[in-house]
Structure formats: C-alpha cells, structure tokens
Amino acid sequence: MQDDSDRNVYHFRGAKDETVPSMVQTVVVDQSVTELPDAFGNRLHRRVKELILKGVKVIGKDAFRKCGLQQITIYTANTQAISTRAFEMATCLENVDFVSPSPSNNEHASLSSSEGKDLTVIEEEAFVDCSSLQRIKIPSTVKMMGKHVFADCSSLVEANLSKPCMKMIAPCTFESCRSLQAISLPGTLECIGHLAFRDCCSLVTVEIPAAVESLVIQERAFSNCQRLMNLTLPANYSSDETSFEGCKLLEESFGKDEAEFLEDLDDETDTMLSFLHYYSGGISSCSPKPTPRSSA
Numbered sequence: 001m002q003d004d005s006d007r008n009v010y011h012f013r014g015a016k017d018e019t020v021p022s023m024v025q026t027v028v029v030d031q032s033v034t035e036l037p038d039a040f041g042n043r044l045h046r047r048v049k050e051l052i053l054k055g056v057k058v059i060g061k062d063a064f065r066k067c068g069l070q071q072i073t074i075y076t077a078n079t080q081a082i083s084t085r086a087f088e089m090a091t092c093l094e095n096v097d098f099v100s101p102s103p104s105n106n107e108h109a110s111l112s113s114s115e116g117k118d119l120t121v122i123e124e125e126a127f128v129d130c131s132s133l134q135r136i137k138i139p140s141t142v143k144m145m146g147k148h149v150f151a152d153c154s155s156l157v158e159a160n161l162s163k164p165c166m167k168m169i170a171p172c173t174f175e176s177c178r179s180l181q182a183i184s185l186p187g188t189l190e191c192i193g194h195l196a197f198r199d200c201c202s203l204v205t206v207e208i209p210a211a212v213e214s215l216v217i218q219e220r221a222f223s224n225c226q227r228l229m230n231l232t233l234p235a236n237y238s239s240d241e242t243s244f245e246g247c248k249l250l251e252e253s254f255g256k257d258e259a260e261f262l263e264d265l266d267d268e269t270d271t272m273l274s275f276l277h278y279y280s281g282g283i284s285s286c287s288p289k290p291t292p293r294s295s296a
Helices: 109-114 248-252 256-264
Strands: 009-012 026-029 050-053 071-075 095-099 135-137 158-160 182-184 205-207 214-217 236-239 276-279 282-285
Touching: 095 135
Parallel strands: 009 026, 026 050, 050 071, 071 095, 135 158, 158 182, 182 205, 214 236
Antiparallel strands: 276 282
16 A cells, blocks of 8 residues: 555545546545445546555445456455455456454554454455456455356466355356466365366365365366366265366376276266265275266
8 A cells, every 4th residue: 555645545535526536546445435436436547556445334236347456455344245246357456455454553453443344245256257366365254255256267376265264165156267276265164066166277276174074066166177186075075976077187096997997887877976085186096986876
C-alpha cells in the first residue's frame, strides 16, 4: 500500500456522487464504506491498478467483472462474503491478498471491531477466468466456496487451502487451471466434488493432511491430471472409477502385474478403486487386487 500523501492514492469515502479521479493508481475504500455503489468497478479508470477494501461487508455480484485491477487487498475482519462472479474475467488481476489485522498493529487495530463477521463464503465463479492470477491463499475463516470459483485461472500455479475449515471442495472449483502445480487441502475435508481438478494438466502434488480420516472423491475429480504423482489419501476413502481417469503417472506407478490385470478386464467391467492405496510418489496396490464388480 502506498503512503497516504502520495497523490496516486485516492481514499474513497462513499459520499453521494463521489467520483474517483482518473489519474490515481491506488484506491483505498474507507472502513466507513460498508457497501459499494452499484457497478463500482466500472467507475474505476483503467489507470487504477490497486484496490484496498477495508470495511465492505459484501463484495457484490459482478462488482469488478472485467475490471483492469492488478492487485486487491481485502480486510477479512469486515468482509463477510465475495459474491457470484465478483471478479469474473478480471484478466489483469495478479494478486489477491486476504488481510486479517492484528490487534497489536495500532494502524489496523480498529479494523478488527467486526469480530465474528469474518469472511466465510466465496460464492460460485467469484474468480473464474482471472487468467493472470498466479497464487492464492484462502483465509482460515472461509467455510464454503462455490462451484467454479477459480475455474479457467490459466496462470494459477499454487493454491493454499490448508487453513480454511471447509468440508468440501465444490465441483469444478479448479477445473482447467492448466498451470496449477501444487495444492494444499484443509484438515476438515470430507469430499472432493466432481470435476474439481479436471484438466489441471500440470498438477503434481495434492497435499491432504493426516487429520483427514475419511474422504469421498467424486467422479472425474482429477480427470486428465496427467502429471499427478504426489498424493496421499486416508485409509478410509471412496472414489468413482473415473475419479483419476487420464492420470498417466499414477497409472504408470502400477506394477507390471497390476497393469496387465487391468488391461485384461472386460471394457464393461468396473474396478473397485477402494482396493487401492495412494502414496506420495505414486500408487501401490494392496491385497486383494482390484476385482470386478458383479454384473448383476
């Protein structure tokens, strides 16, 4: 954040008919502004590259859709939700920082006055197609993220979801994030939704904490994750036969006997993936081997 005396910084205080000067590069929305005007993003000149939200309770639907912002800072002590398509197709957006002010920091101490009102929800498609976004760290207060939140974020390399208390990675959350290489998931996780990581063709590592005791992996959750090789699952998990389809490195981790066994299965026969254990560095089978389901 730039110094307040910098003429490139404008403090928006929500006055009636207040306009943002066209020459500024950073806009700070004052803590007293709890609701943004309609289509606020459209009011920002293309020169505005940084936005700091200190007191806005809800970032509304389509609020900054297709905006030219590069950097956004959100104070999570006051912002409770990021709505559907809030930043959809903000193709210049490179960084999103979620700030939780510390009471020991005098400058920001007053911002923690909304304790218990922290950011808990990021709605569906909130950041869909933010093609310049490279890294994201979700704050610990988030309990739910909707479908397609980061879908088609083609430059996203790393996602850290280790702190939130979410129980589910919603369907298509990271679908077609083709640069995504590593993701850390929360210890409260119970389910990875269908297509959650489909076509994440650069994904190598999925970190699931030991605190996760059981897990459901829905259909095509990791479909076409061709480079996936570092994955640890709990002993108690269930998955669909398509959950890992197209994961070439995982398939190559089978021993020769297992590979031949699977090739010999009739095309119409399902295999019981519950007989497979996935370990960091690949897959190893346990006894008994995958067995056909009854055709009945």
